[in-house]
Each structure stands twice: as structure tokens, then as C-alpha cells.
């Protein structure tokens with residue numbers, strides 16, 4: 001993820017997140033469709049855990065550095081998403097002793113969690129942050145040009 005890359009430094013990171021997550025959802029959706037989800041769910045959960053561990057704190061650092069006014073509520077949503085991923089991992093660990101690597105139900109819950117995250121967080125909260133950073137950068141550039 002690059003919060004500072006690209007021309008305006010804001011659209012880039014949302015586009016990157018969307019692209020990565022959309023690709024994963026598509027893979028998992030196909031796995032569910034072809035009833036292969038029990039083999040694919042661990043990869044998806046690992047990907048989401050890594051995303052929560054690396055990308056969300058990175059985003060929080062940028063919010064802090066730019067004095068984002070909605071930092072606390074935004075960070076709280078990251079925390080809830082991270083907890084939700086932890087719950088999915090716990091569910092996966094619970095069915096392991098029975099010889100299952102995944103389940104249809106767990107796959108559906110994971111897909112739902114990711115789709116909610118896309119619609120409610122990335123498309124709304126992250127878009128708002130993106131817009132703030134774009135304006136922030138624009139104002140900073142204007143001040144420097146004077």
C-alpha cells in the first residue's frame with residue numbers, strides 16, 4: 001500500500017486495497033461455488049489477518065501524521081475488523097480437530113465480513129480519509145507555492 005505514492009497520494013491506496021481484496025473475494029466465491037472452500041479458507045483468513053496487521057496500522061500512522069479529525073472512530077473500526085478476523089481464525093481452529101480445513105459456513109461468513117468491510121469501510125470511511133488527504137496535500141502545495 002502506498003498512501004503517499006501516486007499523483008494525489010490518496011486514491012492509490014484505496015485502489016490497491018480494492019484490487020487485492022476483490023481478487024481474493026472472487027477466488028473464495030469461486031471456491032464456494034465449486035465446493036472447494038474448505039481448501040481455500042485458510043489462505044483468505046491469513047491474507048485478511050496480514051492486511052489487518054500491516055496495512056491498517058500503516059493507515060493509522062498516516063491519519064495521525066495528517067491530523068485526521070476522524071482518526072479515533074476510524075481506528076475503532078479497524079480494531080473491530082481485526083477482532084472479527086480473530087473470531088474467524090478461532091472458528092477455523094475449532095473445526096480443525098475434526099479433520100476439517102474449512103467449512104462452507106465459515107467461508108460464507110468470511111465472504112460476508114469482507115463484503116461488509118468493502119462497502120462500509122473501504123468505500124465510505126477510507127474514501128473520506130482519501131478525500132481529506134487529497135485536500136490536505138492540495139492545501140499544503142498551495143502554501144508552498146506562495
Ligand SMILES: [Fe+2]
Pocket residue numbers: 059074078121125126
Ligand atoms: Fe481504514
